[in-house]
Amino acid sequence: QDKPSCGANTGQAASGEPIIVGGIHGNAAPGDFSAATDAAAAYFKCVNANGGIHGRPVDYRVENDQWNPELAAQAAAKLVNDTDSVALVGNGSFIEMAVNAATYAKADIMVMAAGCAISECFETSNIVSTNQGPLPSNVGAAQYAQEELGAKNIACIGLNIPNNGIWSCQAVIDFMESRGGTGSMALLNPGAPDVNSALLEAVSSGADTILINQPAGLALAILKAAEEQDLRDQFNWIAPTPLYDLSVPDAVGEYWHGHVYVNAELAPFQVNGPDAQNWIKVMDGFANPEDPRDTFAQAGYLSAKFFTETMLAMDPADVGDRAKVSEAIRNIKGLKSDLMCGPYYVGNADFHMPNHAGYMVKIVKGGYEIVRECYQYDSPYFEKIIALEKEMGVQ
Amino acid sequence: MDKSRLLNWLLYAALMALVIGLLGWGKPMKILGLFFASGLAVGSLYALGGIGMVVLYRASGVLNFSSGAAGAAGAMTTWQLAQWGVWPPLAWTACVVVALLATLAYGMLIAPRLAWREPVVKAVATLGYALILLGLVSFIWIDDPRSIALPTDKMAVNFLGMRITITRLIVFVASIGVVVGIHQFLGRTRVGLHMRSLANDRDLSALIGVPVVATETIAWGISGVLAGFTGLMFADLIRLEPTVITFMVIPSIAAAICGRLESLGLVLIGGLSIGVIESMLTLSPTLKNVRPIAPFVIAALVLLWYQRGTRLTFSGRD
Amino acid sequence: MIEIGNVTVRFGGVVALSGVSASFAQPVSGIIGPNGAGKTTLMNVISGFVTAESGEIRKDGQNLLGLSPYRRAHWGLRRSFQKEEIANDLSVFDNVLVQIDHARQPASKRHAEVERMLEYVGMADRAGRLGRDLNKFERRLTDIAKCMVGNPKLIMFDEPGGGLSIEETQRLGDLILGIHDQTGAQTLVIDHDVELISRICSDTLVLDFGRRIAFGEVHAVLADPKVKAAYLGTEEVVE
Amino acid sequence: MQRNLFHVTPSGWAGLAFAAFAFLVIPAVAGQLWLSVFTSASCFALAAAGVAFMYARLGMVSLTQVGLMGVGGWVMLRLNHAFHLPFEINLVISGLVTMMCGWVLALPALRLRGLYLALVTLMAAGGLEIIFATFQFPNGGDGFWGVKTGSAAPFARPWLAQTPEAYLRYTVLVVILGFLLIEAHRRLAPGRAWALIRRSEAAAMAAGVNIVLYKTWAFGISGLLGGVAGGLLAGSLGLLDDATFRASESVMLFALAVVGGARYWLGVVIAATLFRVLPALLNNWGVDADISYVIFGAGLLHAVITAPNGIAGQIHDLFGKRRKAEAGEKGAGDD
Amino acid sequence: MTLEVKALEVREGNRRILGDVDLKLDRGAITAVLGANGAGKSELVLAIAGILPVSAGSVHINGADFTGAGPGAIRRAGVAAVPEGHRVLTRLSVDDNLRAAGALLSKAELEKTLADTYALFPELAERKPQLAGTMSGGQQQMLALGHAMMSRPSYLLIDEMSLGLAPLIVKRLMKFVTTLKERNVGVLLIEQFTDMALAIADHAVVLRGGTIRYSGRAAKLVQQPDLLDSAYFGIDAARHGAHVGV
Numbered sequence A: 001q002d003k004p005s006c007g008a009n010t011g012q013a014a015s016g017e018p019i020i021v022g023g024i025h026g027n028a029a030p031g032d033f034s035a036a037t038d039a040a041a042a043y044f045k046c047v048n049a050n051g052g053i054h055g056r057p058v059d060y061r062v063e064n065d066q067w068n069p070e071l072a073a074q075a076a077a078k079l080v081n082d083t084d085s086v087a088l089v090g091n092g093s094f095i096e097m098a099v100n101a102a103t104y105a106k107a108d109i110m111v112m113a114a115g116c117a118i119s120e121c122f123e124t125s126n127i128v129s130t131n132q133g134p135l136p137s138n139v140g141a142a143q144y145a146q147e148e149l150g151a152k153n154i155a156c157i158g159l160n161i162p163n164n165g166i167w168s169c170q171a172v173i174d175f176m177e178s179r180g181g182t183g184s185m186a187l188l189n190p191g192a193p194d195v196n197s198a199l200l201e202a203v204s205s206g207a208d209t210i211l212i213n214q215p216a217g218l219a220l221a222i223l224k225a226a227e228e229q230d231l232r233d234q235f236n237w238i239a240p241t242p243l244y245d246l247s248v249p250d251a252v253g254e255y256w257h258g259h260v261y262v263n264a265e266l267a268p269f270q271v272n273g274p275d276a277q278n279w280i281k282v283m284d285g286f287a288n289p290e291d292p293r294d295t296f297a298q299a300g301y302l303s304a305k306f307f308t309e310t311m312l313a314m315d316p317a318d319v320g321d322r323a324k325v326s327e328a329i330r331n332i333k334g335l336k337s338d339l340m341c342g343p344y345y346v347g348n349a350d351f352h353m354p355n356h357a358g359y360m361v362k363i364v365k366g367g368y369e370i371v372r373e374c375y376q377y378d379s380p381y382f383e384k385i386i387a388l389e390k391e392m393g394v395q
Numbered sequence B: 001m002d003k004s005r006l007l008n009w010l011l012y013a014a015l016m017a018l019v020i021g022l023l024g025w026g027k028p029m030k031i032l033g034l035f036f037a038s039g040l041a042v043g044s045l046y047a048l049g050g051i052g053m054v055v056l057y058r059a060s061g062v063l064n065f066s067s068g069a070a071g072a073a074g075a076m077t078t079w080q081l082a083q084w085g086v087w088p089p090l091a092w093t094a095c096v097v098v099a100l101l102a103t104l105a106y107g108m109l110i111a112p113r114l115a116w117r118e119p120v121v122k123a124v125a126t127l128g129y130a131l132i133l134l135g136l137v138s139f140i141w142i143d144d145p146r147s148i149a150l151p152t153d154k155m156a157v158n159f160l161g162m163r164i165t166i167t168r169l170i171v172f173v174a175s176i177g178v179v180v181g182i183h184q185f186l187g188r189t190r191v192g193l194h195m196r197s198l199a200n201d202r203d204l205s206a207l208i209g210v211p212v213v214a215t216e217t218i219a220w221g222i223s224g225v226l227a228g229f230t231g232l233m234f235a236d237l238i239r240l241e242p243t244v245i246t247f248m249v250i251p252s253i254a255a256a257i258c259g260r261l262e263s264l265g266l267v268l269i270g271g272l273s274i275g276v277i278e279s280m281l282t283l284s285p286t287l288k289n290v291r292p293i294a295p296f297v298i299a300a301l302v303l304l305w306y307q308r309g310t311r312l313t314f315s316g317r318d
Numbered sequence C: 001m002i003e004i005g006n007v008t009v010r011f012g013g014v015v016a017l018s019g020v021s022a023s024f025a026q027p028v029s030g031i032i033g034p035n036g037a038g039k040t041t042l043m044n045v046i047s048g049f050v051t052a053e054s055g056e057i058r059k060d061g062q063n064l065l066g067l068s069p070y071r072r073a074h075w076g077l078r079r080s081f082q083k084e085e086i087a088n089d090l091s092v093f094d095n096v097l098v099q100i101d102h103a104r105q106p107a108s109k110r111h112a113e114v115e116r117m118l119e120y121v122g123m124a125d126r127a128g129r130l131g132r133d134l135n136k137f138e139r140r141l142t143d144i145a146k147c148m149v150g151n152p153k154l155i156m157f158d159e160p161g162g163g164l165s166i167e168e169t170q171r172l173g174d175l176i177l178g179i180h181d182q183t184g185a186q187t188l189v190i191d192h193d194v195e196l197i198s199r200i201c202s203d204t205l206v207l208d209f210g211r212r213i214a215f216g217e218v219h220a221v222l223a224d225p226k227v228k229a230a231y232l233g234t235e236e237v238v239e
Numbered sequence D: 001m002q003r004n005l006f007h008v009t010p011s012g013w014a015g016l017a018f019a020a021f022a023f024l025v026i027p028a029v030a031g032q033l034w035l036s037v038f039t040s041a042s043c044f045a046l047a048a049a050g051v052a053f054m055y056a057r058l059g060m061v062s063l064t065q066v067g068l069m070g071v072g073g074w075v076m077l078r079l080n081h082a083f084h085l086p087f088e089i090n091l092v093i094s095g096l097v098t099m100m101c102g103w104v105l106a107l108p109a110l111r112l113r114g115l116y117l118a119l120v121t122l123m124a125a126g127g128l129e130i131i132f133a134t135f136q137f138p139n140g141g142d143g144f145w146g147v148k149t150g151s152a153a154p155f156a157r158p159w160l161a162q163t164p165e166a167y168l169r170y171t172v173l174v175v176i177l178g179f180l181l182i183e184a185h186r187r188l189a190p191g192r193a194w195a196l197i198r199r200s201e202a203a204a205m206a207a208g209v210n211i212v213l214y215k216t217w218a219f220g221i222s223g224l225l226g227g228v229a230g231g232l233l234a235g236s237l238g239l240l241d242d243a244t245f246r247a248s249e250s251v252m253l254f255a256l257a258v259v260g261g262a263r264y265w266l267g268v269v270i271a272a273t274l275f276r277v278l279p280a281l282l283n284n285w286g287v288d289a290d291i292s293y294v295i296f297g298a299g300l301l302h303a304v305i306t307a308p309n310g311i312a313g314q315i316h317d318l319f320g321k322r323r324k325a326e327a328g329e330k331g332a333g334d335d
Numbered sequence E: 001m002t003l004e005v006k007a008l009e010v011r012e013g014n015r016r017i018l019g020d021v022d023l024k025l026d027r028g029a030i031t032a033v034l035g036a037n038g039a040g041k042s043e044l045v046l047a048i049a050g051i052l053p054v055s056a057g058s059v060h061i062n063g064a065d066f067t068g069a070g071p072g073a074i075r076r077a078g079v080a081a082v083p084e085g086h087r088v089l090t091r092l093s094v095d096d097n098l099r100a101a102g103a104l105l106s107k108a109e110l111e112k113t114l115a116d117t118y119a120l121f122p123e124l125a126e127r128k129p130q131l132a133g134t135m136s137g138g139q140q141q142m143l144a145l146g147h148a149m150m151s152r153p154s155y156l157l158i159d160e161m162s163l164g165l166a167p168l169i170v171k172r173l174m175k176f177v178t179t180l181k182e183r184n185v186g187v188l189l190i191e192q193f194t195d196m197a198l199a200i201a202d203h204a205v206v207l208r209g210g211t212i213r214y215s216g217r218a219a220k221l222v223q224q225p226d227l228l229d230s231a232y233f234g235i236d237a238a239r240h241g242a243h244v245g246v
């Protein structure tokens, strides 16, 4: 097996003055969002073993916000205010972006996140994410169902959180209305143990398609409740990326195999292009064996890779200067990878959503089957993004 | 005496009918049936959790916040054993055994050292233990989507237009069975009497010769078994997530309050009513967002209702 | 003059007091009777901790039953408890002061009164001690001082002599006898120490099973055969 | 007694020394991380003071305190984004609104005590948790709830405390004011009335104490402190998240108040330190979040078992000032 | 057959509450323990019953060492204590209170002993279903004594036996205590009415400041009251007298 390719790819360990790069993930009781920073860390290790950035190694410092907003703020204070991090890379969290968006803007530091779930992550000036987040992924799934499964009325079961469930389910309703259909949302309170009522609400809404816009654990619970009611054949079942996780096909059980369609925001594993293969090599060579190899790990790898490429393109004298680095990141335009359907860019706007095209897969025994290759999502929400892309010339 | 009890029951029935009527106004019967049956299903889990707490509270004076965590530890063990291909009945038993051991460990090693403190501090201390268990469980099993299944999930009967699996029936029947069984046990046997006397005043009970260690072991043991069973059922029916199972105790306390931490029958009725009302609230466009508030509001109202007319006088002695 | 008119109290099925009437005119009067006769219950009715089913209580024309318990205290009612209720984390001084905290008087005047009463019961030298450091007798003395501040009109003691030695009971009796001179208040005493009762009370009420079985001059009452049979037993206990 | 009114207890000195440390030393040496940690800790110290005094002085347990902080924080954010009044006015209004919530909580307390009262307050905390999770904290959006997606609108800190250093000092000052408020109450008539209520309500009524008034008053003060603490926390972060105000956090704050030593100011400071500084330290040392739970839980149990008067009580004993509070505590605190 | 306490010491924090207490309780004899308030009588009972930790000295029951044993073990060894302040299981009925106290007996024995106890206190038999916490003070004291009787003790330690009891009942109890003596039970009696206690006691012990100041025949104290006074108040008599007013 040949070696992974990273950064300058010199094969020489970097030895200069380290460049500090931060990363924040959330790993505590409700869920583990550390896959992206793990993958980014592996990639940076690989970079450091391969000449670093202009000979300078990356000192990657990762903080855990533990799903606690105060710890999230403290993590940012530490990385942004107390240290001269030039940027934050690979962030994955449910709350960190909401708490810290203002801090980042104030400190003019760019965050190349990889695990975004909330609106603040896409609608603020200094954060840009490699993953899509619930909104595009939802719309992508809905679009597939509308076009291929004949969906006319979609019930979106979302979390009862304004900047997550309500935000992303509303986009589905808007999309359906733009296509002459209808939609509704059934909201689930994250604290409530019982998912059955939300499911029943969706069922009784008159929908023909149910979109399960939930983290994997809750989505499993909903599928289980639907199985209990034997509802499988009465609806189309679709879901955004969280259900694209290799432990899911096993966990949902045989009943659902062949019946649940999932949007994948990065290239599914079987696509296996050169970058996907390199990602695996980086993980095998530099990550812990138990670090997950999932879609967020791909996103973390991509963020780290795009960051490194940007840094390598900079004047070596400027790579330790936060302002210059931020400038360079904002200027990113048209970086490509076979893991992503579209080009990656950043730009100067106060919203960023470079990734809004993906794949559609179906849960089958032992894994996923691709049912639709890369496709652009088409919905009113993306209009201003497309306009921006036209203006920047990345389309 | 009896007349006022009958009156209370009538009042309860009228209130329930009113709530269900208001929420379900104009909805088709089938939808009503669906939400009602679904509510009963969750409600019986609340009740089961609440019953476990009340049994221990009546027998030892400890309101145990860690029973959910013990159940979670058990359920995760079951999942792990199932992954390893262990014979399923053994894996299910392991859930009960692990919860039992975790509960007994607290009951035998830690609870006696706190016996002289007031009930609230004892209750709060169990939260510390819950954190230990939860921390260990989440450390051993990293966050990942998981589920467990019982063969009874595949069998079902129809009721009010809703398909009810045998597992749910088991929970429902078990909660009634436990209520009747424990009620008989506490009221009729000498061990039951000793439990009640320990809960009332542990020091004095020890002084008058009640066998403290043996009695407490039995009490914690029963509560451990109930915690394990509840954890298993919860993991199967709702979610296999340690945090969710752990903090399920808070709405279970609401059910326990409905029985004044004392009457198991009322805990059962309280748990079921909470489940039904919570489920029916989904039908109200204005209230459905705050559905999960139902257990807390109901419990607070019920407690105030119980205490109406009482007047505090001698602290701790009334 | 305390007038108790036809007071009846029921706890579920138990009739704790049934139609008890009595009027106390002497400075110090007693209430005695077998265990569970309803003595404490009567005191609880007067102080407002138990609501009577029927009946009335008047002191110098004021109907007490219409007032909430703390207002009765403001009015001038004082009582001690069968199990004393001294606050452990307050000093002796504060334990007494709390009784007149509501009074609209300058602090210096209130403090002076507390000091005077502590002096009277002999606790002045221990005024700064915390409640938790007191022994049983000191607690009783503090209780008495507490009942005496703030111009009381009616003071009630529930078994003040319980658990005290003979000498201490003696001293307690002297203190109670002096209350009327010090404050002008009338005192009711419950106790099972017949010697104490017969020494300090001019008249006494005897209850049995919630009923009044005798009332009048204390020695006459104690000689009453009915009282002997129900309460004292056939031979005298202490003479 | 009057002559003791201005007496500073050893625990008081410890508290003042700690405040001086937080006021002078931390802002001078700490980075942004620790400034933010200590600012949070100070806010929680204020809230914990409310729980601790209710428990130590009245024997009443409130398991809603963190929820009440949420109410204060909510009002603070709402006012900040709706009007442009000075921070102090917003803070006072938040405190007062929360105080009224405290009064609502006092209603059940008139009839309940001990575990039952604690459980009603826990139910209130559970309800608040759901409300916060559902409706979120205002972040500059429109309407009553004021929630928008995208980045939050700016938060106006006090004119005197624009920088994090100054804000920490500001917070510490408010906390000291809060402590003094309680201490003044404790040494005057309300303190005596509370001690009696704690002993028994019958004794209090017999002594002419208006129980309804004094209990409500205590809940009001506790609510006020919680509300102000929540407002200060909102000011520290600029926005709030429902995850901070879970019911289990309220239970934890009470538990830590017991562990710290509810009777002592130092105990309150220890509670807040354990609640906010210790987790930050563990996190900083790279201890796995799950393992810090274990450490935290084990420490809590250990302290509850071995230190009947809390850690502050132990420290106090160490300096030999303590005689036999334990026996008294047992007698009076038992239910 | 004796209950023997040697050089017993009890501390609360750094304060010595009992020190150097030697006491022998024979079966079939009554020992009165006298002393002013705060002398340490209650502490002595609690220490022997195994509720208060003993910091030095020993407790032997019928020759076996029970120093530091828990209250349950001591109860099983035949020692029943009635602590001060009529403590009962408030949320249990009277009948359940007594049955719980009979935990060590077999079912048949339990019923028999229960009947005996109700015979001693007909007041209790009348209110079997009443919650103990709602009873009057004196009724609770009867129940507390009933608790002790339910274990059929060989040694009975009673703190403030007559506390809150009507004279009629006190008399009945005094008689009962003497019948216990006939039944070969060793009784330790703490009693506010000293004369009554001394009248039925064989031995007497006077405590002051946590140590024994007199130990000997009860009759001797009756005959020589000044002996009792000096043991009671010792050299402190003047100071103490100021408060007590003798």
Ligand SMILES: Nc1ncnc2c1ncn2[C@@H]1O[C@H](COP(=O)(O)OP(=O)(O)OP(=O)(O)O)[C@@H](O)[C@H]1O
Pocket: C011, C012, C014, C015, C016, C033, C034, C035, C036, C037, C038, C039, C040, C041, C042, C082, E134, E135, E136, E137, E138, E139, E164
């Ligand atoms: N809450 C209650 N419920 C039921 N019965 C009660 C309640 N309170 C008191 N009683 C009963 O009422 C009767 C009167 O009690 P009370 O306390 O007044 O007696 P007492 O005369 O003070 O007796 P003692 O001398 O023993 O203190 C007793 O038989 C008691 O058991």
Ligand SMILES: Nc1ncnc2c1ncn2[C@@H]1O[C@H](COP(=O)(O)OP(=O)(O)OP(=O)(O)O)[C@@H](O)[C@H]1O
Pocket: C133, C134, C135, C136, C137, C163, D324, D327, D328, E012, E017, E035, E036, E037, E038, E039, E040, E041, E042, E043, E044, E084
């Ligand atoms: N828990 C405790 N901590 C510290 N000191 C205590 C404690 N309990 C009792 N004491 C003290 O120990 C001494 C002995 O008390 P004890 O109760 O045994 O006295 P007693 O002889 O029974 O008197 P009384 O007639 O008041 O019951 C007293 O001075 C009392 O204040």
Ligand SMILES: CC(C)C[C@H](N)C(=O)O
Pocket: B119, B315, B316, B317, B318, D112, D113, D114, D115, D116, D117, D335
């Ligand atoms: C169960 C106990 C907490 C009861 C307590 N004595 C109360 O009235 O609140």
Ligand SMILES: [Mg+2]
Pocket: C039, C040, C041, C082, C158, E136, E137, E138
């Ligand atoms: Mg009485």
Ligand SMILES: [Mg+2]
Pocket: E041, E042, E043, E084, E159
């Ligand atoms: Mg004593």
